[in-house]
Amino acid sequence: MAVIARRAAFAEEAAEVEVLHATLEKMKSVRKKIEGSMTRLNESGRTVQEAIGPMYGNTQRLQTQTANIDRIMEAIEKIKEPLNMRDREERILRARPDRVGLQEYIASIDRTNQALRRLKTTNMRTNQQAIGELNGLLQVGIQHLEDFFRDILRQDSQPIEPLKQITTGGPYPKISSKRSDQLRTINQHIATYTAQHPQPGELSASAKVYAHERGQYIMLSLQNLATACKSTARKLDPNAVYKRGSNGIGSYAHGLLGMYTAEYDNICHVFSREQWPVILLATCQNSLVAFASTMRDLDAHVRENLFTDCFLAYEIVEVISHISLQLEERTGELKQPISDALKPVRETAKGSLATLLNDVRTRVQQTQSLPVDGGPIPLTTDVMTRLQLMTSYLAPLSSIMRSLGDGGWSTPNAGTSGSSIPTLKSFDVGADGKQLFAHYASDTIETLLSNLESRARVAIRNKGLQGVFIANNVCIVERMIRSSDLEPLISATMQPKLDAWRKKATQAYTDAWRECATHLIDQQFTSKAVRPPSTGAAVDSAAILKNLNSKDKEAIKDKFKNFNAMFDELAVKHKSYKMEADVRRALARDVQNYIQPLYDRFYGRYHEVDKGKGKYVKYDKQSMGAALSALA
Structure with a gap:
C-alpha cells in the first residue's frame, strides 16, 4: 500500500512538471514574438525620426524668429511712444501752469522727465534727436515753472512800511500758506531738474528767483528807515550833545529783525533744511549792503562830531x-x-574813549586864562556831564572796554584797527564792565584835576587862589557824582582820591593863613620868668606884660598890628573869591580851627598891651570868633 501511495504521488508530481514544461514553451514563443515586435517598432521609429527631424528644426527656428520679431515690434513701439507722447506733452508744457493747472503741468514735466531718462538708457542713435527735443521741451517747462514761481512770489512781495509793525508790535507779513505750498511744490520739481544738471557753488533756479524777488522786497521796505537814520543824525545846533533815542537806528534795527525773521520763516516753509542758510543770506544780501552803507554814513557823521555824538556810536x-x-x-x-557792517562804528566808539580822555588834557592846556576869582571852569561840568551820560550806555561801553582791556583807552590811537598788538587784558571777556567803566571815569577825573592843577600853577600866582580853584572844581566833581548814576559806580574808588585832592587844595589855601598865624607865635624864656599856666587856668595878661621889657612890648604891639592887617586883607580876599557853598564852608571851618586857638591864646596873654584902647588889639576873642565865622 505504501508503494502504491508513493507511485501515485510521483505520478502527480510528474504531471505538474509536464504542465510547467508546456507553459515554459509557450512563454518562449511569446518572448520571441515580443522581440520581433520590438525590432519592427525600432525600425519604424528610426524611419519616423528620419522623416520628422528636419521638420522640428525648422519649427524651432520659426519660433525664435517670431519671438525676435515680437521684441523688435515692442522696441519699435517703445521708440514711437516718446515721440507720440512728445506731441501730447508739448501742448501742455508750452502753455503756462496757470492755464492748465499746476498739478497737471507738474505731472506733464514728470512724464517728460521719465521718458527722457528711458531714452537715455537705450543709447540708440535714432533716439538722439528725440532726446534733444525732449530736453528742449523740459527746459521750456522748467522756465515756465520759474516764471510762475516768480509770479506767485510777487503777489506777496509788495514793499511795506515797517513803522506800523514797530509802533504797534504787530507781526510782519509773511507769504500765505496756500502760496507757500505752491512755491514748495514748484521748488521741489525745479530742484529735481537742477540736480540732473548740477552747477557747483550756485543756487538752484528757484532759489535765485526767490532771493532776487524777496531781497528787493526787503530792501525797498527798509529803505525809508535807513534814510531816517541818516536824516535824524543831522542837527540844527552843531554843539548839541546827542540825546538817547533821537536817532532812527532803533527803528531801523527792529525793522531788520522783523523782516529777516519773517523771511526766515518763509524760507523754512519753501526750501529744504540744508538750503536755509545760503538762501537766507542771498535774500538779505541787498538789504545788508544798504545797512552797511548806512553804518558807514553814520560813522562818518560821528567822527565829524565825536565830542557831541560819540553817544550815538x-x-x-x-x-x-x-x-x-x-x-x-x-x-x-x-x-x-x-557784525562786519557794524565794525566801522564800533571802531570809532572804541577810539572815542582815548580821544575824549585826550580832549580833557587839550582843552585844559588851551584854556587862555583861568577865573581871577578862583571860580570853577565850565570844562569840569562838561566832563562830568559827559561821564554822567556815559552811564546810560554801560552795556555797549562794557563790551568796548573789554575789547580794549583795562587801561587800554590810555594807549595812543586806542581803538583804531591795527593800532596796537592785542594784550591779555583785551581778551579778558569775563572782566566786570562796571569796574572797567569806574576805572575809565577815575582816569578821566584824575586827568582833569591834574591838568587843572598844572595849569593853575602857571596861570595863577596866588597859591591860596590856586587852592580855591582846585577846591571848587573838586567840589563840582564830587557833587555831580553824588547826584547821578555815577555814585554807585565810582564813589567807592574815587572818594579817597577826591579827599586827597581836597586836602591838597586846602593846604594850598591855608598857607597864607599860616603865614598870618606866625604873628601869633611868641617867644617864651622860661628861665627868666615863671612859666605861664597851662590852658584852662586864668592868665593874667597885665602880669605877663609887666615882666616884659619895652622892646618886647613893642614887638607884641607889632605882632598885633601885623596880624590885624594881614587878617583883614585875607578876610577881604576870602570874601572876594568865588567859592562853591560847600567849599566856602569847609575852608572857613579849616581857617577858624587853625586861627581861633592861636589867637585866643595870644590874646589871653597880651591883650593888655594897649590897656583896652583898641589901638593894637582890634579883636577880642568873641569878635575874632565872629569874624572867622563870617568867612563861611
Whole structure:
C-alpha cells in the first residue's frame, strides 16, 4: 500500500512538471514574438525620426524668429511712444501752469522727465534727436515753472512800511500758506531738474528767483528807515550833545529783525533744511549792503562830531549788537555780516574813549586864562556831564572796554584797527564792565584835576587862589557824582582820591593863613620868668606884660598890628573869591580851627598891651570868633 501511495504521488508530481514544461514553451514563443515586435517598432521609429527631424528644426527656428520679431515690434513701439507722447506733452508744457493747472503741468514735466531718462538708457542713435527735443521741451517747462514761481512770489512781495509793525508790535507779513505750498511744490520739481544738471557753488533756479524777488522786497521796505537814520543824525545846533533815542537806528534795527525773521520763516516753509542758510543770506544780501552803507554814513557823521555824538556810536553798538544776537538765536545766521557792517562804528566808539580822555588834557592846556576869582571852569561840568551820560550806555561801553582791556583807552590811537598788538587784558571777556567803566571815569577825573592843577600853577600866582580853584572844581566833581548814576559806580574808588585832592587844595589855601598865624607865635624864656599856666587856668595878661621889657612890648604891639592887617586883607580876599557853598564852608571851618586857638591864646596873654584902647588889639576873642565865622 505504501508503494502504491508513493507511485501515485510521483505520478502527480510528474504531471505538474509536464504542465510547467508546456507553459515554459509557450512563454518562449511569446518572448520571441515580443522581440520581433520590438525590432519592427525600432525600425519604424528610426524611419519616423528620419522623416520628422528636419521638420522640428525648422519649427524651432520659426519660433525664435517670431519671438525676435515680437521684441523688435515692442522696441519699435517703445521708440514711437516718446515721440507720440512728445506731441501730447508739448501742448501742455508750452502753455503756462496757470492755464492748465499746476498739478497737471507738474505731472506733464514728470512724464517728460521719465521718458527722457528711458531714452537715455537705450543709447540708440535714432533716439538722439528725440532726446534733444525732449530736453528742449523740459527746459521750456522748467522756465515756465520759474516764471510762475516768480509770479506767485510777487503777489506777496509788495514793499511795506515797517513803522506800523514797530509802533504797534504787530507781526510782519509773511507769504500765505496756500502760496507757500505752491512755491514748495514748484521748488521741489525745479530742484529735481537742477540736480540732473548740477552747477557747483550756485543756487538752484528757484532759489535765485526767490532771493532776487524777496531781497528787493526787503530792501525797498527798509529803505525809508535807513534814510531816517541818516536824516535824524543831522542837527540844527552843531554843539548839541546827542540825546538817547533821537536817532532812527532803533527803528531801523527792529525793522531788520522783523523782516529777516519773517523771511526766515518763509524760507523754512519753501526750501529744504540744508538750503536755509545760503538762501537766507542771498535774500538779505541787498538789504545788508544798504545797512552797511548806512553804518558807514553814520560813522562818518560821528567822527565829524565825536565830542557831541560819540553817544550815538555807543547807542548804535548797543542796539545792533542786541539785534545781532536775537537774529542768531532765531535763525542761526546773519551775525557775521551784521557784525562786519557794524565794525566801522564800533571802531570809532572804541577810539572815542582815548580821544575824549585826550580832549580833557587839550582843552585844559588851551584854556587862555583861568577865573581871577578862583571860580570853577565850565570844562569840569562838561566832563562830568559827559561821564554822567556815559552811564546810560554801560552795556555797549562794557563790551568796548573789554575789547580794549583795562587801561587800554590810555594807549595812543586806542581803538583804531591795527593800532596796537592785542594784550591779555583785551581778551579778558569775563572782566566786570562796571569796574572797567569806574576805572575809565577815575582816569578821566584824575586827568582833569591834574591838568587843572598844572595849569593853575602857571596861570595863577596866588597859591591860596590856586587852592580855591582846585577846591571848587573838586567840589563840582564830587557833587555831580553824588547826584547821578555815577555814585554807585565810582564813589567807592574815587572818594579817597577826591579827599586827597581836597586836602591838597586846602593846604594850598591855608598857607597864607599860616603865614598870618606866625604873628601869633611868641617867644617864651622860661628861665627868666615863671612859666605861664597851662590852658584852662586864668592868665593874667597885665602880669605877663609887666615882666616884659619895652622892646618886647613893642614887638607884641607889632605882632598885633601885623596880624590885624594881614587878617583883614585875607578876610577881604576870602570874601572876594568865588567859592562853591560847600567849599566856602569847609575852608572857613579849616581857617577858624587853625586861627581861633592861636589867637585866643595870644590874646589871653597880651591883650593888655594897649590897656583896652583898641589901638593894637582890634579883636577880642568873641569878635575874632565872629569874624572867622563870617568867612563861611
